[in-house]
Amino acid sequence: MSALAYAVSLIKKWEGCRLAAYPDPGSGGHPWTIGYGATGPGIKNGVTWTQAQADDRLALDVDRFLKGVRSVLKKPATDAQLGAMTSLAYNIGVKAFANSTLLRKFNAGDVAGAAAEFPRWNRAAGKVMKGLTNRRLDEQGVFRS
Template sequence: MQVSQKGVALIKQFEGLRLSAYQDAVGVWTIGYGHTGADVRAGRTIDQAKAGQLLAADLARFEQGVTRLVAVDVSQDQFDALVCFSYNLGLGNLQSSTLLRLLNTGDYAGAAAQFPRWNRAGGQVLAGLTRRRLAEQSLFQSKGGA
């Protein structure tokens, strides 16, 4: 499965676009649409085209990861919500989450209820993360059906 334009728009909305490297809420060097990695360091700048390329490469990695981890059928909207969640938190957090455990047992409602629990960075509740998790939860619960 691939993330839809709706899912890409959600990621872009919450990640924002920054063409100069910056440290996120927990000190991770970030650039573009939330891209992180060894290639991001202080002083790095990119253009909008490069930001789009980084996003496409990152999305492919997260799409593959979500596909590998999810053992039940999901709708396009549910897939998009899971990719957005993982894009922000990492595949490791999805893999070890109660959200994924519940989802993989077929408890879609229980899985959906887990999204708001992931609203902290560095131990602090962040309003932006609360909004993002509620948006992901809403998308996951939308009537795209599984």
């Protein structure tokens, strides 16, 4: 499987797809989200998309996040590792990923240490979220595969 396919599979599984905008589960408000976790300008209460819009946006976003993750890697990654890191970055943002201990450990050649960092990213708005805990464990498993 390609890195892109790993990332899309994880993102679809954990984000799900909702065609009507909804508030962020962690904050109960901003940022409003739609499709497979898309946020940004124009996404607010009352917005609806077609399935094609959600799929198109996911393709654009995953490509962008994959490029963002690749841009900060200093060591080669397997497709599974790259896909898992892209799924994480999709959820937390490339900037947070770029500043993460996970990336520092990976770039230093400590792959096991990097894998151990995934579960630390299980909070939204300061609260531990069961869904994020489960997602991180799934990403960690893919990363290790």
